[in-house]
Structure formats: structure tokens, C-alpha cells
């Protein structure tokens with residue numbers, strides 16, 4: 001059983017500085033702090049759990065991005081993934097999800113992955129497109145916003161005791177995907193399949209020191225995105241960015257912390273929200 | 276020519292009811308077409324969709340193609356993908372496919388775009404026309420920034436954020452026509468096993484006059500106590516949180532506000548350490564008055580707030596509680612910060 005997890009390196013949004021220039025155009029300041037996309041941590045964790053629960057599972061983790069993106073692979077390997085694959089792109093240009101997905105599907109072709117996992121979306125671009133697009137390019141079924149995942153074997157369940165490679169029996173995956181109103185859709189999907197997991201499906205672990213040491217020594221497979229072929233042209237572009245408009249009054253209370261607290265209490269009192 | 280092209284709207288429905296996202300999509304498509312219903316068609320897929328198709332045609336004033344998929348009781352990505360790809364391939368001049376940015380559209384739209392080699396723009400919440408080119412706006416970086424996107428392909432697939440584009444309730448339109456077709460499809464690799472009902476118990480949050488909500492900024496479970504103490508200042512209050520807080524186990528899921536949680540409309544919403552991602556904000560837009568406390572002056576939550584306070588909640592809230600005790604609460608003995616004043 002081979003699992004491919006797709007994980008992205010993203011800037012830390014909390015510390016992202018926006019400089020507003022004329023006409024409301026937003027200039028993104030120094031993006032110095034990066035980390036693994038939090039949504040993807042759940043995908044890595046899910047793969048590592050599957051590996052721990054049965055023998056014969058190999059977890060590859062793949063990232064598409066510029067050179068520093070490799071950090072994501074080390075972190076995932078620190079969490080327990082076996083191998084890292086870096087589909088390298090140069091520079092900081094806009095990366096279309098379609099181009100990324102085509103690159104991943106290209107890489108995965110003929111590698112016989114039984115399961116491809118992604119997060120629900122990336123924290124920076126917030127699209128959630130790569131998973132379903134990889135599925136489409138690979139001709140695989142797909143489910144998104146998956147909050148529960150169980151592999152089901154074609155023959156007997158739970159052969160892990162007698163058969164160390166129980167994973168070779170897996171033919172389908174049972175998933176529950178979140179839909180509106182707190183409800184869940186229950187599906188059974190034939191493997192191979194692409195599953196985009198939703199946060200809360202598990203509790204992602206921290207990388208272990210021993211795994212990190214191993215990861216640091218291990219070679220990372222690096223391939224240029226799109227290979228020798230000309231890279232698929234981005235079908236869309238991000239032309240400019242703006243600071244979002246205020247939807248409400250947005251009055252900033254200034255002063256020392258105590259002054260702010262006093263003013264806030266006064267405002268709430270005047271509005272009869274507190275006694 | 277921008278408005279000589281065809282726009283397909285994919286209706287969203289569940290449990291035999293038209294979802295409100297459908298009307299938002301209609302409003303968006305009309306805006307894309309300069310307000311004219313010509314060149315727009317709404318596609319409805321499903322088993323028993325006669326009544327849905329009539330309702331949509333009646334209320335939207337736009338032509339509907341009812342695509343009968345016998346045996347398709349709910350949503351299925353496999354069926355939507357194959358049927359939509361086949362139906363839309365036939366469509367000459369297909370410029371836009373508008374899908375909801377919900378659990379259905381987010382599931383099939385990117386795959387549909389990949390199949391067509393069409394640009395896909397997700398979570399569109401703004402649109403403007405400049406020199407003959409449409410710019411589609413969407414949130415990036417947790418909503419701190421909006422991106423202006425353009426498409427380079429003849430066909431563009433868009434998922435539209437709900438609650439942004441609104442169909443004018445006063446709009447007078449003669450009903451659109453309904454054409455019926457049958458679609459053959461095979462469900463090969465996904466078997467639908469039903470819907471597990473959730474929701475229901477919402478811990479009284481929907482009825483609360485004041486909701487004090489915690490985000491990841493609370494930092495750790497121990498700090499939830501100050502959120503509960505803050506809530507105690509207000510009569511008829513409740514504590515809620517973001518999805519992240521519930522994922523961490525700091526609050527049960529029946530206290531999650533947002534698209535996959537609850538929608539609330541209290542008189543006062545206090546957002547503590549919440550970044551303001553649209554998936555959260557959509558659950559609290561109806562609040563009367565909003566106070567946001569965040570260490571990041573540029574947090575998106577401040578764009579949704581009446582009062583903005585740039586402070587660390589873990590120190591600011593205890594200070595606020597202390598000042599309240601001193602200045603407002605006549606009956607109480609002033610307490611030093613950190614002392615537990617809850618329980619009463």
C-alpha cells in the first residue's frame with residue numbers, strides 16, 4: 001500500500017504585514033515566517049496513522065514550491081512519513097492550482113499510489129482545488145471535506161495479526177464528508193482515490209526528534225515541476241491584491257491596555273449590553 | 276463581447292429543497308450579464324426535480340434545464356462531474372460555469388475545470404469590469420487580503436461565496452422556461468451510503484443575546500476560563516468558538532460558529548483571538564454589534580467589527596474583568612487579577 005500526501009509551505013498569516021499603497025492596493029510585506037499549511041498537517045497525520053496501524057504501508061509526501069518548501073517535507077518525515085518529493089519551481093510567481101495539480105498527477109502516474117491525501121485548502125490561497133484536480137487529471141474518484149476515513153479490505157477485515165501486509169487487501173475507503181447543517185455524507189469509494197481531509201479528522205502530532213534526525217540525513221527527490229515538458233500555462237492569474245473593505249464601523253480603541261478596557265466597558269454600558 | 280456569451284449556473288439543492296446558495300448564484304450570474312437573464316441557464320440535477328426546477332425558473336426568471344438522473348437522491352461528485360461535463364460540452368460559447376462555494380461546489384467544480392482545461396476561481400466574493408475584462412475577487416491569507424483574479428481561458432469555472440450576491444426580493448421577472456432531459460450515468464467507484472444527521476443541540480448559542488467567541492489566539496485550554504468569565508459579565512450570554520478551537524478540544528463542536536457550525540445573530544459578538552476567515556465570519560455576520568480583540572492590527576476580523584482592540588487577550592481580558600469589578604459591580608469585592616471570580 002502506497003500513500004501520497006500533498007503538503008504546502010505557506011507564510012504565517014498572523015505575522016503577515018500588509019502595506020497599503022495608493023488606491024487600496026495591498027503590498028504584501030516580508031514573508032519571513034513559513035510553515036506547513038495547517039490543513040495539510042491533518043493529511044500527513046492521517047497517512048502516518050494508517051501506516052502505524054498496519055504493516056506494509058509506505059508514505060510519500062510531496063510538495064510543490066520554491067527551494068525552501070523542502071522544510072515541509074522534513075517536517076512531514078519528522079511526523080513519520082517515509083520519503084520526500086520536491087517538485088521545484090523557481091521564484092515567487094503565482095502558482096496556479098491547475099499547474100500544481102497537473103505536476104502532481106504527472107509525478108504520481110505509474111507510481112501505483114493507492115491513496116492520495118491532501119488538506120481541505122491552503123491557508124494562503126484558500127482554494128481547495130488541488131485535490132479534486134489531481135483526481136480529475138489522474139482519472140480517480142475523489143471526496144473532499146472528509147472528517148472520517150477507514151480503509152476497508154475486500155476480503156476479511158483486520159488481518160494485521162496473521163498477515164503483516166494486511167494493507168495489500170485494501171480495496172476501498174469508507175469516508176464521512178462534512179456537508180451543511182452539521183450533517184455528514186457517508187460514502188464508500190474504490191481505491192485508488194484522492195481524499196481531501198478536513199481539520200478535526202485527527203490530532204496532528206509534533207515531529208519526533210529521532211524522525212527529524214533521520215529526515216535531515218535522508219535524500220529528498222527533487223524534480224522540476226512539469227519535468228522536461230513545457231509547464232502547463234496557468235489558466236488564471238492573480239493580478240493585484242487589495243486591502244479588504246471594512247464591513248462595519250471598525251473603530252479602533254487606542255491608549256494603554258487599561259484605557260482600552262475602560263473605554264470598551266463604557267461603550268458596552270452605553271449600549272446597555274452590560275449593567 | 277462580454278455579454279454575448281453563455282453562463283451556466285449549477286443549482287444547489289438538498290433534501291428536496293432549493294438551497295439559498297442557488298439564489299446567490301442567480302444574483303451573481305445576472306451581475307455578470309449586465310442584469311439580463313438571456314444567455315443564462317440554470318442546470319438542476321437529480322431524481323425528483325420537477326418541483327425544484329419550476330420553483331427556480333419561477334423565482335429567478337431564468338431558463339432552467341432539469342436534468343433527470345434517475346436514482347440520484349442526493350449529491351454525488353461522480354454523477355455531477357460526468358453529467359455536467361457531458362451537458363456543458365454541448366454548450367456553444369460557454370463562458371462561465373457558476374457553482375456554489377459549499378460542500379457540493381467545492382467538491383466538483385475544480386475537477387470540472389480540470390476536465391475542461393478551464394480556469395477555476397474559488398470563493399468569489401466580488402466582481403468588477405475594467406476595460407472589457409472581468410476581475411474576480413476572492414479572499415487570500417485568511418481574509419487579510421483580497422486578490423483580483425483574471426481568467427485566460429475561454430471557459431471559466433467559478434465557485435461563489437454565499438451570502439455576498441443577493442437576489443433583489445422586489446425583482447419582477449416572468450418565469451423562465453423549463454426544459455427536461457434525461458441523463459444516463461453509472462456510479463462506478465463511489466457508493467453513497469446515506470447522510471448521518473448531526474447538528475440539533477446547539478448549547479443555547481443560537482438564543483444567546485451575547486456570544487463571546489474564542490479563536491486559536493486563546494493559546495491553550497487553561498485560558499478558556501477567561502473567556503467563560505468574560506461571558507459571565509453579560510446576561511443571557513454563551514461561549515462559542517472557531518472550528519480550530521473545537522478541533523483542539525477546547526470547546527465541544529456544538530459551540531462552533533461558521534459555515535460548518537452554527538449561524539448566530541446575537542446583540543453582541545465578542546471575537547477573542549479570531550483571525551476572521553470567511554468560513555467563520557459567515558456564521559456571525561448577523562450580529563448586532565461586534566467587538567474584536569486581536570494582537571494583529573491587520574487581522575481580517577477587524578473588518579467585521581464595530582470596535583477593534585489590538586491587545587493580547589490573555590492579559591487584556593483579565594484586566595478588563597478587574598476594572599469591571601472595580602467600576603461597575605457594586606456588590607462585588609474588588610479582586611486581584613488571576614483570582615477566580617467565577618462560580619457565582
Ligand SMILES: Cc1cc2nc3c(=O)[nH]c(=O)nc-3n(C[C@H](O)[C@H](O)[C@H](O)COP(=O)(O)OP(=O)(O)OC[C@H]3O[C@@H](n4cnc5c(N)ncnc54)[C@H](O)[C@@H]3O)c2cc1C
Pocket residue numbers: 014120121145417489490491492493494516517518519520531532533534535536537547548549550551552553554555558568569570571574586587588589
Ligand atoms: C470547508 C471549510 C469549512 C470551515 N468551516 C469553519 C467554521 O464553520 N467555523 C470556523 O471558525 N472555521 C471554519 N473553517 C476554518 C477557517 O478557514 C479558519 O481556519 C478558522 O476559522 C480559523 O480559526 P481561528 O481564527 O481560531 O484561528 P487562526 O486563523 O489561527 O487565528 C488566530 C488569531 O488569533 C490572533 N492571536 C494570536 N494570539 C493572540 C493573543 N494572545 N491575543 C489576541 N489575539 C491573538 C492571531 O493574530 C490570529 O488572528 C473552515 C474551513 C474550511 C476549509
